Amino acid sequence: MFKVDEVDIKLLETILIGPKVHYGDLMSVTGLSKPTIVKRLNMLSVESKKLGAIIVRKRGDGIYVEGDKTELLKIIGNTHYGSEDRKNKILINVLFREEPITLQELADELFVSRDTMQKDFHQVKKTLKENDLYICKSSQGIILGGLEKNRRHLISSIINHIYDSSDGILDNQDKLDDFWSTLLDTKGVKEVQNLMYAFLKKNSIEYNNYKFKNLVIHVLIMIERVKSGSYLAPLEHNTENYILTETNSLVGQLENKFKIKLNDNEVAYLNSHIESLEDTGENGRTSKNMDKVAEFIKSYLSDMNHDQLLIEELTSHLSAAISRLDKGLVINNPYTMKVKEEFSYNFEKAVRLSKEVEKMFRVTVPENEIAYICLHFQSFSERHSELEKIKAVIVCTTGLGSSRFLEQRILRDYSQSIDLIGTFSLHEFEEKISKENIQMILSTIRISNDYNKEIVMVSPLLTDIDHSKISYALQKIRDKARLEDYLIDLLDPTRIYFKNFENVSEVVDFMSKRLIQDGLAEKGVTQSIKEREKIASTALQSVAIPHCQPKFVKKSSLSILVSKSGVDWNGSKVHLVFLISFNSELQKQLKVIYHYFSKLVSKKFLKIALKASNGQDLFDEIIDYLKEEETA
Missing domain, CATH: 1.10.1790.10 (PRD domain)
Structure with missing residues (x-):
């Protein structure tokens, strides 16, 4: 097996997700220059060829893989992702541990130096703090403090991340087993899955794959924590404590199978998970409100x-x-x-x-x-989109009933945005259907893309995550629409600032004060922006997008601040700030404005902004960048 780092893995993942990608795509996901990517692909091409896979690069056509992709997929699936992977291993170790451990002992377990462990542990403590957990120190080492509920929630988030980290192109069971290997053997994990499948089927409880996964993870964590003598506190605001008959039946099965005893609090939490499996209020399984x-x-x-x-x-x-x-x-x-x-x-x-x-x-x-x-x-x-409908087909092999259900959901939810040509089996689609006018393929199975179309894998039940995938694909197709000057009309070089501040409060005070001085906003704008940040941070990686209520805006505008040293934005380090101040007169155009504005929220544009020296230069770069992106 040839050695690859995190960047190589990202390149391989992007190419394998395919069908065909271009250098611009690889530059966007890695942040590297084209010459650097070319060098890496040269190395990857030589090594992958030994494994029976050919990385094809054709001018005007794209970059893709031909041949047997099995070994490449295994490499991605089995590769440890550096510090991020170590951080998760440290977290899992600490979250499940009931006795103190020293940093040196943790370093020895992961085969890294103490210096590396100290750097990783800084990120670990940050993650713990975000989840209302903390580290207690003693002469014997460190141990975790905080509520059991918060501990289990973080464990669940980490395991979910393992499942979802490859965006569906790989089966992450091997990586998941790696985390569970010291807790449950693979057989134990499978036993829980089989038990839950049988339980839900027997009781005719409807569910989707995503919620089933969450339930299985909850049960696995519960079993291991109860075995260690760690139980959940009573449910908050729970006054009725009504337990479903089905839940009591499941409790008996789990106790017998895994030789554990669940107390009332554990049963109540498990009951809540069973109740939340269904999205409707049928049979009293969801909210009574x-x-x-x-x-x-x-x-x-x-x-x-x-x-x-x-x-x-x-x-x-x-x-x-x-x-x-x-x-x-x-x-x-x-x-x-x-x-x-x-x-x-x-x-x-x-x-x-x-x-x-x-x-x-x-x-x-x-x-x-x-x-x-x-x-x-x-x-x-x-x-209710006024844009031209996207022509799409459904490829489904799960039976007539499932395919019709999926078709009806698509027709219902996307009647104004998707022109559904029809629903076909894989054989019908490959052999009989013309691909010329199709823009998007909705498929319940993985299919090769030799047609240069947007392919979206969905569940026959059309889950929330499927809706997200479809909406993203529709937006991606429409990104080729002509450029309008909405954003340019809102920008002014005099409202592009190059200054360094310590924190979000200082930035908001400065930028909102300028709006008031320029007659663009009223005094309440500062507090409005800060109140919005309290609800949910507007930071997205290295970019922040603060905004205010329309009633405080006299004239709509967009202000930009570039901070080369970075700003502490509620725990995130931000280098680029877009202050959005739109009044009610602009509400009808907001969707279009946000469409173009989202193109500026990227690593690629961040690099451009950090190289600019003044407002006029960055203003010109923005205009050129938007035009380039729209024609790409």
Whole structure:
């Protein structure tokens, strides 16, 4: 096996995800220059050829892999990802450990130096702090402190990350087993999966694969923590403590199979997971506040564009979500960052709705949940889009019933944005269907892409994550639309600043003060921006996008701040700040503006901004960059 680093892995993943990529794609995902990528591909080409895979590079055609890809996939699946992988291993070790351990002992277990361990442990402590956990020191070493609930939530997030890290092109069971190897053997993990499958089937409980995965992870963690004598505290706000008959049956099976004893608190949490499996309120399995939530949603949406389907979807989702959150259950969302980046307009809608949900139902809505809410607004936008419909087909091999169900969901949710040509088996699609006018393929199975079309793998049940994938693909196709000068009209070289500040508060004070001085905003704008940051940070990697309520804006504008030293933005280091101040007159154009604005929120543009020396230079670079991106 040839040696590869994290960058090589990213290059191979991007090429294998395919069907064909270009140097611009590889430059975007790695941040490297074209000459550097060429050198790396030269090395990878030589080594991959020995494994039976040919990395093809054709001018005007693209970069792709021919031949047997099996060994390349194994390399990606078995490669440890440097510091990120070590950090997760350290976290898992500390999270499951009940006795003190020294940093030197941790370093020895991972075969790294003490200096490397100290650097990694700095990131570990940061992650622990973000999850309300902390390290306690003693003469014997370090040990974890904090609530058991928070400990298990972080373990669950790490395991979910392992499943989702390769965006679906690999089976991560080997990597998952690596984490569980010191806790449960592979047979034990499989036993839990089989037991849960049988339980859900026997009790006719509906579920999707994503929620099933969360349930299995919860049970695996529960078994190991209970074996160590660590139990959950009582559920918050739980006064009824009603346990489903099905849950009691499952508890008996788990106790007998794994020789454990679950107390009332563990049973209550497990019961909450069973209740949350279904998205609807049938059989009393989800929130009993369905009617109250429905009235709340109708009232909230009354002053904005909506349809009956949006009301129903938000009511269904929020009823289940409020029930989960009220009991302290938080589900993972691997697409949160992508949703924030790609659907920023509707993410802001979701943020505002979440704030009202918190007031009305006295729960805390995390970013993962906000991202799911955003997808419902995004689906509404797609249904009522005025853009030309995207021609698509469905390829499904799971049977007539499943294919018809998927077809009806697509027709219902994307009637205004997708022109569905038909639903076909793989054989029909490959042998009988003309590919000329097709722009997007929705498939329930993995298919090779020799047609240069946008392929989206979806579940026959069309989950929230599937909606995210489809919306992202639609946006990607539409990115080829002609460039409008919306953003350029909002920019002014005099509102592009090159200054260094310590923290977010200093930046907001400076930029909002300039808006007030220029007559573009009123005094309340500063506090409005800071209040928005308290709800959910607007930082996306090295970029922050603060904004305010329209009522404080006299004239719409966009301000930019470049900080070469970096700003501490609520724990994230930010080098580029876009301050959005749009008034109500601009609301109808917001979707289009955000579409073009999202192109500036990228590593590629960040590098351009950091090289600029003054406002006029960066202003000119922005215009050139947008035109280049639109024609790429």
